[in-house]
Amino acid sequence: MSEPILVAQDLRKTYGDVQAVRGISLQVARGEVFGLLGPNGAGKTQTISMLTGIVQPTAGKIMVDGLDLETDANAVKAKLGLVPQELALYPTLSARSNLMFFGRIYGLHGKQLRNRVEAMLEVVRLTDRGDDAIDTYSGGMKRRVNIAAGLMHQPEILFLDEPTVGVDPQSRNAIFESVEALNREGTTVIYTTHYMEEAERLCHRIAIMDMGQVIALDTPTALIRSLGGGIIMVGLAAGESEVVMDKVAQLSAVKSATRSDGHLKVEAHRAHEALVGVLEVTNRLDVRITSLEILEPNLESVFLHLTGKKLRE
Ligand SMILES: Nc1ncnc2c1ncn2[C@@H]1O[C@H](COP(=O)(O)OP(=O)(O)O)[C@@H](O)[C@H]1O
Numbered sequence: 001m002s003e004p005i006l007v008a009q010d011l012r013k014t015y016g017d018v019q020a021v022r023g024i025s026l027q028v029a030r031g032e033v034f035g036l037l038g039p040n041g042a043g044k045t046q047t048i049s050m051l052t053g054i055v056q057p058t059a060g061k062i063m064v065d066g067l068d069l070e071t072d073a074n075a076v077k078a079k080l081g082l083v084p085q086e087l088a089l090y091p092t093l094s095a096r097s098n099l100m101f102f103g104r105i106y107g108l109h110g111k112q113l114r115n116r117v118e119a120m121l122e123v124v125r126l127t128d129r130g131d132d133a134i135d136t137y138s139g140g141m142k143r144r145v146n147i148a149a150g151l152m153h154q155p156e157i158l159f160l161d162e163p164t165v166g167v168d169p170q171s172r173n174a175i176f177e178s179v180e181a182l183n184r185e186g187t188t189v190i191y192t193t194h195y196m197e198e199a200e201r202l203c204h205r206i207a208i209m210d211m212g213q214v215i216a217l218d219t220p221t222a223l224i225r226s227l228g229g230g231i232i233m234v235g236l237a238a239g240e241s242e243v244v245m246d247k248v249a250q251l252s253a254v255k256s257a258t259r260s261d262g263h264l265k266v267e268a269h270r271a272h273e274a275l276v277g278v279l280e281v282t283n284r285l286d287v288r289i290t291s292l293e294i295l296e297p298n299l300e301s302v303f304l305h306l307t308g309k310k311l312r313e
């Protein structure tokens with residue numbers, strides 16, 4: 001990686017007995033769309049709250065563009081834009097007026113301010129509705145105004161915290177397109193989500209998080225490739241898995257056969273051939289199969305493989 005724009009070293013956050021974040025280290029490249037993917041409670045919001053200086057880390061170090069967040073807080077914060085999940089807009093004012101307000105906070109005025117407001121309305125595809133009161137907007141449109149607000153001061157890094165939760169499909173697409181357009185123009189984006197399809201579509205690299213830790217970090221392709229030839233989960237009638245497991249493990253299309261969460265977990269070199277083999281073995285031994293699941297090669301399966309849990313529960 002060329003000089004990273006953001007470096008986090010061993011970030012931790014504890015609240016009494018709760019370890020919200022347990023030692024996270026990551027580097028984000030300039031111009032990257034970087035994803036934090038994990039289920040509810042994984043520590044995504046706490047992590048980006050620390051990265052943006054909203055929450056004081058219990059331990060760890062954060063560097064942005066070579067500056068230490070702790071000692072150069074103001075200079076660092078000027079480079080960062082955060083779009084939190086909660087909305088902070090004036091409901092009776094129009095989107096334009098709200099954005100004018102945010103722009104003034106950042107010291108913009110006059111023509112420069114008006115131009116910036118128009119440009120940001122364009123980014124979130126709300127130019128036509130810009131004069132309507134926020135009150136009349138859908139949840140997704142409000143979220144898009146929030147994104148525009150977070151962009152008013154031209155941050156180098158934009159943090160988006162689960163921007164599509166509770167959002168209509170049209171706004172969801174507008175948000176995706178905004179992220180892609182911003183990134184094309186050079187903005188680094190850090191994007192949290194528990195939707196693997198979004199992470200896969202938008203992110204150059206993804207840190208998969210669970211229980212306050214990063215459990216895998218790579219490109220979507222490499223994460224999915226880590227599943228190898230595929231994984232088959234086989235439910236077997238009680239007490240009959242031992243002999244099946246031994247026979248399945250010997251199949252040439254099978255890399256390993258282990259027990260996981262009451263199932264026989266088959267890691268395959270070649271999924272279809274392995275499946276045929278599993279069915280042959282169970283037929284021959286006359287063992288009843290109670291369930292059969294072939295994990296698609298996607299991030300959901302990567303998460304299940306790493307944690308034994310589903311991403312969305
Ligand atoms: N202010 C707080 N006090 C105590 N625990 C907290 C606080 N904020 C978050 N947590 C806990 O930290 C963990 C991570 O939370 P969070 O970062 O919000 O997860 P995510 O955004 O991935 O859903 C959760 O177990 C949550 O309950």
Ligand SMILES: [Mg+2]
Pocket residue numbers: 044045046161162
């Ligand atoms: Mg969160």
